[in-house]
Amino acid sequence: MNILVNGSPREVPEGTTIAQLLNQLEVTARHVAVEVNLELVPRARHGEHKLHEADSLEVVTLVGGG
Amino acid sequence: MSTSMHVPDSRLPEGDPPRARDFLQIGTHRLASRLIVGTGKYSSYELMGEALALSGTDCITVAVRRERLIDSRGENILDFIDTNRYTLLPNTAGCFSAEDAVRVARLGREILLSLENPGADWVKLEVLGDTKTLLPDPIATLQATELLVAEGFQVLCYTSDDPMAAKRLKQAGAVSVMPAGSPIGSGQGILNPNNIRICLEYLKDGDPNYPVIVDAGVGTASDVTIAMELGVDGVLLNTGIAHAADPVQMALAMKAGIEAGRLAYLAGRIPKKLYATASSPETGTIAPKPR
Numbered sequence: 001m002n003i004l005v006n007g008s009p010r011e012v013p014e015g016t017t018i019a020q021l022l023n024q025l026e027v028t029a030r031h032v033a034v035e036v037n038l039e040l041v042p043r044a045r046h047g048e049h050k051l052h053e054a055d056s057l058e059v060v061t062l063v064g065g066g
Numbered sequence: 067m068s069t070s071m072h073v074p075d076s077r078l079p080e081g082d083p084p085r086a087r088d089f090l091q092i093g094t095h096r097l098a099s100r101l102i103v104g105t106g107k108y109s110s111y112e113l114m115g116e117a118l119a120l121s122g123t124d125c126i127t128v129a130v131r132r133e134r135l136i137d138s139r140g141e142n143i144l145d146f147i148d149t150n151r152y153t154l155l156p157n158t159a160g161c162f163s164a165e166d167a168v169r170v171a172r173l174g175r176e177i178l179l180s181l182e183n184p185g186a187d188w189v190k191l192e193v194l195g196d197t198k199t200l201l202p203d204p205i206a207t208l209q210a211t212e213l214l215v216a217e218g219f220q221v222l223c224y225t226s227d228d229p230m231a232a233k234r235l236k237q238a239g240a241v242s243v244m245p246a247g248s249p250i251g252s253g254q255g256i257l258n259p260n261n262i263r264i265c266l267e268y269l270k271d272g273d274p275n276y277p278v279i280v281d282a283g284v285g286t287a288s289d290v291t292i293a294m295e296l297g298v299d300g301v302l303l304n305t306g307i308a309h310a311a312d313p314v315q316m317a318l319a320m321k322a323g324i325e326a327g328r329l330a331y332l333a334g335r336i337p338k339k340l341y342a343t344a345s346s347p348e349t350g351t352i353a354p355k356p357r
Contacts, residue, residue, distance in 0.1 A: 032133055033176035035173060058132065061131065062154070063128065063129050064108065066251075066282075
């Protein structure tokens, strides 16, 4: 199925969870926060939250800022 | 207290010696340093780490941005920050609406919760009007403050130096109002000290411990000192250190500037007078006075 991750299209298997996606993306789970369709999904739910066709995700981290 | 160290009691909490009890309290957070330093725009993370350490700060701001998914081996700032040493203050920089600021604040909180950093419950709210001036949008800032306070955030509010806006933000529940000295990154210093003074008067009226922080526009150490001499509780800066020719040296200068300004404020400066007052005795001179 097709989803959007940080504005870019991406194909993932049906039933992929957020935790599985983060694993694929090789990001450190502790260092990121995830929004699905504008709603924050807490890290504790990443393992159970299954993604759906056309979901739009934001995967954000901390960067330098003032 | 000895007469040689005459600190007006009304300006410090009772108890310990003046320096020991001179911490910065913002909401439930107690900071040892009155300098809050941003982590943006350093030429390297190593340089940033060194500058932060020498600035004496125990609170640093960070921004929330999309993870760079293409370059998965890219460095992450979190690998260069000791999150046990610093309280992180996540900002909502880059937001132009209250809704987006709330989203970013939630995302920042989520990451800080994962990091088990005490900064998870507060946010530096920044809702901007446009990219040219980076001036705050006062209406959206007020709306976002109300929304975030309702969600339990301790909101530190970046605003202009307008005393009325400052007053409204405090009424909306901001734990600190942070007027800009001048536009973000401009290095113009404190452009309107009179407005900062009125902000202080209004925000601290009947609430002398309410923290007011000058955020933005500081270019060099004397700007920091001027802000502190006005009686603000702290200064938040980033570019002034990060873009100095020698950021590490400037971090030391900013630290000294904070201390000089704070001590001068506590000491109570002499009033400015039009004419001179002699420091040496005017009597007993061997020379006749001119007529």
